[in-house]
Amino acid sequence: MILYFSGTGNSRAVARYLATLSGDRIVGIGRKFIEQPELSATGGRVIWVFPCYSWGVPPVVRRVIANVKGDKGDIHHAVVTFGDDVGLTAEMFRSDIISRGMKPGGVWGVRMPNTYVLLPGFDVDTGAVADAKLAAADSRIEAVWAEIKKGVVSTDIVRGTFPGIKTKVIYPLFTRYMMSPKPFAATDACVGCGKCADSCPMDNIKMKQRRPEWGTDCSLCLGCYHVCPHHAVTYGRVTRRKGQYRHP
Ligand SMILES: Cc1cc2nc3c(=O)[nH]c(=O)nc-3n(C[C@H](O)[C@H](O)[C@H](O)COP(=O)(O)O)c2cc1C
Ligand code: SF4
Ligand code: SF4
Numbered sequence: 001m002i003l004y005f006s007g008t009g010n011s012r013a014v015a016r017y018l019a020t021l022s023g024d025r026i027v028g029i030g031r032k033f034i035e036q037p038e039l040s041a042t043g044g045r046v047i048w049v050f051p052c053y054s055w056g057v058p059p060v061v062r063r064v065i066a067n068v069k070g071d072k073g074d075i076h077h078a079v080v081t082f083g084d085d086v087g088l089t090a091e092m093f094r095s096d097i098i099s100r101g102m103k104p105g106g107v108w109g110v111r112m113p114n115t116y117v118l119l120p121g122f123d124v125d126t127g128a129v130a131d132a133k134l135a136a137a138d139s140r141i142e143a144v145w146a147e148i149k150k151g152v153v154s155t156d157i158v159r160g161t162f163p164g165i166k167t168k169v170i171y172p173l174f175t176r177y178m179m180s181p182k183p184f185a186a187t188d189a190c191v192g193c194g195k196c197a198d199s200c201p202m203d204n205i206k207m208k209q210r211r212p213e214w215g216t217d218c219s220l221c222l223g224c225y226h227v228c229p230h231h232a233v234t235y236g237r238v239t240r241r242k243g244q245y246r247h248p
Contacts, residue, residue, distance in 0.1 A: 001045070003027050076105055082157075088167035109157035179220045
């Protein structure tokens with residue numbers, strides 16, 4: 001089974017290609033799965049595919065790991081998509097899996113275009129950088145699948161500099177103070193198409209009088225921000241001059 005979470009499509013594309021290569025069943029983590037998190041492993045294997053968030057595992061994925069029901073004999077691998085580096089994400093994933101009495105496997109990274117835009121200094125990649133990352137992704141996924149198929153349990157990720165500080169100090173602060181959906185709003189450029197609401201994996205956006213309204217259960221995946229055809233979704237002033245990206 002391949003279980004993926006994705007805001008802007010990178011992890012979904014990786015999961016889909018892995019499913020094509022392996023023939024495993026593929027399931028997306030969304031509202032329905034969060035409420036009823038049942039696993040059905042393929043050949044005793046679950047491959048979790050998700051983006052790195054602030055050098056760690058996205059809180060929504062940790063929530064699923066904490067509640068999921070599955071066979072204790074299955075092995076749990078992770079394939080992490082990321083823009084730059086992932087710190088100790090592999091260690092966090094393994095420790096979450098072990099804390100549920102489940103068996104951790106390998107953790108591999110696949111570099112993908114950046115999606116985080118909510119702090120000064122963070123933006124999407126230039127077109128050339130994003131294209132180069134996308135061009136390299138398929139052969140990377142094939143190499144990851146070759147290892148999983150052979151039963152190799154690797155930790156093949158880019159930790160980057162100061163991984164301990166990033167994951168053990170910044171991640172807890174980020175997830176506590178920087179993940180609120182409260183600043184989301186739509187500007188007058190909004191035409192009421194509803195694409196932001198349709199793209200939300202958490203079903204956290206309701207259209208009221210042709211305008212989006214954000215609820216409180218948000219993964220900060222930024223799907224709603226990046227999907228808007230009119231760049232009408234803002235997160236305070238910081239997103240005003242930022243770019244948008246969706247996996248092609
Ligand atoms: C809230 C948030 C935090 C992120 N933090 C990191 C990070 O710590 N390191 C990194 O390399 N990329 C980071 N990114 C970029 C994503 O991991 C990357 O673009 C990923 O491929 C997006 O996957 P998706 O399209 O499936 O949502 C972050 C993105 C978001 C939205
Ligand atoms: S995607 Fe953009 S234009 Fe469409 S409803 Fe959402 S904010 Fe408005
Ligand atoms: S509200 Fe936006 S950022 Fe939050 S989960 Fe939905 S699409 Fe993602």
